[in-house]
Amino acid sequence: MPDSGAPACLLCLFRHVCHNAGPQAPLPHAPMALQPELVEVRTGEHVFRQGRPALTVYPLRHGSAKQVYESPLGWRQVTGFSLPGDVLGLEPHEGPVYGTGAIALQDAMVCAVSVESLRTLMQAAPFRETVLEAMRRNAERERVLLVAVGSMRAPQRLAMLLLDLAGEQARRDGNRDGALTLAMSRTDIASLLGLTLETVSRLLSRFASVGLISVRQRHLRIIDRDGLAAVYADLDPAPRQAAARSEAYGGEFGEPRLA
Amino acid sequence: MPDSGAPACLLCLFRHVCHNAGPQAPLPHAPMALQPELVEVRTGEHVFRQGRPALTVYPLRHGSAKQVYESPLGWRQVTGFSLPGDVLGLEPHEGPVYGTGAIALQDAMVCAVSVESLRTLMQAAPFRETVLEAMRRNAERERVLLVAVGSMRAPQRLAMLLLDLAGEQARRDGNRDGALTLAMSRTDIASLLGLTLETVSRLLSRFASVGLISVRQRHLRIIDRDGLAAVYADLDPAPRQAAARSEAYGGEFGEPRLA
DNA sequence: CGATAGATTGATGCAGCTCAACGCGTGTGG
DNA sequence: CCACACGCGTTGAGCTGCATCAATCTATCG
Numbered sequence: 017m018p019d020s021g022a023p024a025c026l027l028c029l030f031r032h033v034c035h036n037a038g039p040q041a042p043l044p045h046a047p048m049a050l051q052p053e054l055v056e057v058r059t060g061e062h063v064f065r066q067g068r069p070a071l072t073v074y075p076l077r078h079g080s081a082k083q084v085y086e087s088p089l090g091w092r093q094v095t096g097f098s099l100p101g102d103v104l105g106l107e108p109h110e111g112p113v114y115g116t117g118a119i120a121l122q123d124a125m126v127c128a129v130s131v132e133s134l135r136t137l138m139q140a141a142p143f144r145e146t147v148l149e150a151m152r153r154n155a156e157r158e159r160v161l162l163v164a165v166g167s168m169r170a171p172q173r174l175a176m177l178l179l180d181l182a183g184e185q186a187r188r189d190g191n192r193d194g195a196l197t198l199a200m201s202r203t204d205i206a207s208l209l210g211l212t213l214e215t216v217s218r219l220l221s222r223f224a225s226v227g228l229i230s231v232r233q234r235h236l237r238i239i240d241r242d243g244l245a246a247v248y249a250d251l252d253p254a255p256r257q258a259a260a261r262s263e264a265y266g267g268e269f270g271e272p273r274l275a
Numbered sequence: 276m277p278d279s280g281a282p283a284c285l286l287c288l289f290r291h292v293c294h295n296a297g298p299q300a301p302l303p304h305a306p307m308a309l310q311p312e313l314v315e316v317r318t319g320e321h322v323f324r325q326g327r328p329a330l331t332v333y334p335l336r337h338g339s340a341k342q343v344y345e346s347p348l349g350w351r352q353v354t355g356f357s358l359p360g361d362v363l364g365l366e367p368h369e370g371p372v373y374g375t376g377a378i379a380l381q382d383a384m385v386c387a388v389s390v391e392s393l394r395t396l397m398q399a400a401p402f403r404e405t406v407l408e409a410m411r412r413n414a415e416r417e418r419v420l421l422v423a424v425g426s427m428r429a430p431q432r433l434a435m436l437l438l439d440l441a442g443e444q445a446r447r448d449g450n451r452d453g454a455l456t457l458a459m460s461r462t463d464i465a466s467l468l469g470l471t472l473e474t475v476s477r478l479l480s481r482f483a484s485v486g487l488i489s490v491r492q493r494h495l496r497i498i499d500r501d502g503l504a505a506v507y508a509d510l511d512p513a514p515r516q517a518a519a520r521s522e523a524y525g526g527e528f529g530e531p532r533l534a
Numbered sequence: 535c536g537a538t539a540g541a542t543t544g545a546t547g548c549a550g551c552t553c554a555a556c557g558c559g560t561g562t563g564g
Numbered sequence: 565c566c567a568c569a570c571g572c573g574t575t576g577a578g579c580t581g582c583a584t585c586a587a588t589c590t591a592t593c594g
Contacts, residue, residue, distance in 0.1 A: 110407055
């Protein structure tokens with residue numbers, strides 16, 4: 017029977033086609049076909065492993081997770097964090113296997129939706145569009161991360177992450193006071209951003225000492241959002257011009273750093 | 276009329292469904308439906324621009340191109356290079372707009388295939404699989420790049436790129452003697468790898484002085500492939516252990532650098 | 535209450551960025 | 565045909581941001 021919907025269900029991709037989500041406006045031509053099994057995943061355990069057959073996607077109900085990619089040579093890197101409402105294992109190209117692994121950052125609850133049923137549902141145009149839109153957001157995220165890691169300085173990268181986390185948080189519970197609980201370790205953050213855990217720790221302390229945030233362990237509050245945004249945009253600390261011009265002409269590429 | 280196929284056509288995704296490609300074994304249930312218009316793109320010009328409606332994909336016939344991504348804040352970064360046979364503008368998630376831009380590195384010739392006809396053709400399962408496989412390779416490439424930029428040292432990154440370029444080259448003309456012509460500038464390489472052009476230049480010189488390669492301007496030859504591979508795998512220079520273990524257990528993530 | 539994992543902080547070093555000068559190769563105009 | 569300029573590449577010298585190594589502190593849990 018419907019459990020009337022967890023808070024995460026309100027943001028879930030599948031909310032309009034899932035009985036678990038409770039009463040929702042249905043989508044035209046998309047039947048309420050889903051009543052996914054709930055699966056518990058304990059802290060540090062895999063939701064799924066990279067390279068295994070991708071038969072299921074996992075909307076996240078409670079808890080949080082990190083995506084981890086392991087390159088052919090065995091280098092591992094965190095490629096993203098997921099919060100309730102996100103769908104884990106959603107690959108854009110119907111891969112036969114998972115392209116990354118997902119590991120719970122805390123005891124978590126996920127729904128198990130077979131990709132088979134997902135594919136069926138995606139035959140309905142409006143639902144398909146929703147899913148594709150989510151995939152596009154994921155791809156955009158990865159690209160932003162690549163640029164960050166490839167051409168921004170450590171403080172900018174961290175500021176970016178904090179702003180992103182706060183934004184996601186706000187999108188979920190509407191909590192705009194900037195209070196965050198970091199489910200991931202400093203090591204995970206460092207891996208995502210291409211830094212070391214010491215650097216992350218130091219930067220958090222520095223941000224705090226400058227009044228941008230407050231931190232104690234994994235409890236963090238954003239105090240000066242605009243200040244953080246300025247760090248992200250690099251208007252602040254380093255001898256580095258504002259820059260950033262669009263509409264590239266010819267052979268140009270010009271990051272700000274080289275402008 | 277069929278032009279009997281350029282060399283690039285032999286590797287093209289569309290070779291089995293395209294009249295331009297000349298005689299090819301047809302794919303079951305996939306008609307020879309394509310006879311794309313040829314378009315010339317001059318050095319430094321866009322094949323298409325990021326953010327514009329993605330109505331066409333462009334198999335590359337002659338020349339080469341770079342993909343450039345510009346983040347919302349205006350930071351630009353090269354995200355990849357394309358060689359003849361690659362399909363430019365192929366987005367995994369049928370985006371309404373191009374997620375990156377593509378710029379010709381030299382005077383180039385592309386075929387123009389409407390995504391509409393592409394979608395039609397993809398209804399045939401065997402063809403669809405081919406295309407999806409290509410998309411997966413692209414995604415994998417981006418992830419490898421992310422890991423490289425995020426956690427490998429400059430020499431490894433460059434070695435990786437050279438090996439990759441040589442591999443692609445070999446896949447095309449079977450030329451396994453390691454001779455490459457770099458169509459892209461040092462600046463482009465630096466952008467891709469998250470380095471500066473000076474570092475790239477210095478590293479190429481260093482590689483050459485150690486006998487791994489020879490370089491003169493944009494002509495490059497790989498002399499010691501295994502040596503380069505060793506640099507890539509980081510068995511060589513830095514005080515950094517071999518590492519790389521698979522089958523991650525719980526909360527671990529462990530890049531070699533931090534192991 | 536000891537043990538263990540995570541986080542903070544400090545001291546030190548170096549890889550790679552920055553700034554700068556120069557070399558090469560190609561095109562352009564006198 | 566040479567002079568010059570301009571884009572691209574190379575090389576050097578110096579500096580610094582971040583990694584590295586190491587010690588200590590804090591939380592959590594058996």
